[in-house]
Amino acid sequence: MTEVPWSGRPADRTLPVLYSFRRCPYAMRARLALASSRQRCSLREVVLRDKPAEMIAVSPKATVPVLHLPDGQVLEQSLDIMRWALARHDPEQWLSPEIGTLADMEALIADCDGDFKHHLDRYKYAPRYGPETDPLHHRRAAELFLTRLETRLSQHPQLFGARPHLADFAVFPFIRQFANTDREWFDTQPLPRLQDWLAGHLNSDLFQGVMIKVPTWSPGDVEPTFPG
């Protein structure tokens, strides 16, 4: 975690500032945790091709989400934002799995963010990775993770028990992205529990609430409060 003092800000700033991009799965997971834990923020919606200088000044690696806290601390990893929010308030007990441990959840999330994300990117954006990149090869490789989730979900409705926890919320935005790459193909795969699980999350009030559209932020704009 880095620390960047506020510059040119009113001394009475009390809310953290969240730099977010509505359709980014990392930003989605951060917003889900902030909403569940009811941590109010000032929301600055950015466009990735034209990131605000204010965001790059606090987080030069320039990925979303970024959370700049009133004390100057900067959280620039989506999972760190989830952990920070839930450590303050975890009313739905996302950090307390019914089955397995927090470390088991973290391991599953690491596999999502590592190997699965690697193949998801090459399936969805194959041309970006060069002409030799075969999207279907990467779709097949990514299916191993989907099958793993299907097996877990055949044992209980959510990944770590009857109710959703950190891992469900950290992972489903990426399964959404995978499914949307070729929805017709995804819907016809023998993954009934995964399809139901994804649909349940996409239709939830929590997800609908964090996907509300807000205008792109420019300096001087009034910042909407999130969660609204």
Ligand SMILES: N[C@@H](CCC(=O)N[C@@H](CS)C(=O)NCC(=O)O)C(=O)O
């Ligand atoms: N490890 C970071 C990854 C965040 C990330 O890669 N976000 C993407 C958007 S989905 C991004 O900002 N990419 C920079 C860009 O496209 O310019 C996290 O967990 O927050």
